[in-house]
Amino acid sequence: MSGRVVVIGGGIVGTSVAWHLACDLGWGGCVTVLERDPTLAQASTGRSAAGIRQQFTTAVNIRLSRYGLDFLRRFRTEEGEAVRLVENGYLILAGDAAQAAALGRAHALQRAEGADVALLSPAELAARFPHLATGDLTLASLGLSGEGWFDPVLLTAAMRRAAIAAGAAWQAAESAGIERGADGAVCGVRLTEGGTVSADWVVLAAGVRAARLGATADVALPVEARKRTVFCIACAEPPAGRARLPLMVDPSGLWCRPEGAGFIAGRHPVPDPPAAPDDLEPRSHEFDSVIWPTLAGRGTCFEALRLTGLWAGHYAWNTHDQNAILGPAPGVPNLLLACGFSGHGVQQAPGVGRALAEWMVHGRYRTLDIAALHAERLTGAPEVEGAVY
16 A cells, blocks of 8 residues: 655654554655654653553553563664663552552553553562651552653664665754645644645654644643653762663652662642643752652652752553544544543554554554544543552
């Protein structure tokens, strides 16, 4: 099958779609990726902490991450370099009985889907991670394998080079709108500097700008920019085995993992208002008010901390249920959605790229069925992902 595919957004999600079309499935048509920031310096991909986990609460999300894990383990750049996958696991802590019950329900689903996870009692947790204070905890869930973090910039750049070598094109351009023809189908993408790129398919992978661009095609998307600050910290007396520690998620929602000679950490702000897509100013005050005291309460090794750096990035937040919005737009079958990932886009990019490429090439999903994340669900009651965390 062939045709003109225009991908709006050259971050890891849009690049994965182009790579799977050009390099994996042998698409016979033209693939053009439009990206306003070719360096990705301001994009969510370039500012992500790039975790990958299987400890989700819905089957489709677990399956997407399991595909992504296998992809990351196998992928090599043209020089044979891996994507620096660190499989230290995730450690999710439950504080009260409700959180423990939620961890237990999620654990059953995760195990049924093949995830290598274990539940730990507070005593088992203390024995395994003696640097943590466990007196206020009821349960913990630990990924024994298949979870960790990786280098999303290296992966995106390598996929982009390979896709270009296979015939795809990258255009440094900002998309102003999606055009529809008299029959209602999309027919092109209008650029801010003028002109239109014609298309038989358009893939909307524009991150925090997806809702604005969707509206130009009369497609309403509940996607907002939510700002997240990442703090780089050093411990005066780091815990033993620091470099091998998992990414810890505290009952408060704070996360912390080893990075370089220290750690990085962050937490969603409370309240958590929408942010301007260009607002990348870190919330530096969160270190003293949230990060430091929470970590110090979780372990004495975190009492003497030093802030060594910080940055901010965005989640493309799906206000409906914090799950990705994928697949054909309602009423516009040749507009494919890949947005609203709510912080999961980097880890789900390989699976989403494969699925959407299959939809265009074969007219159906063959490897991963992502229909549960189609936009039609947005009219129903939300099944919120990650509520346990």
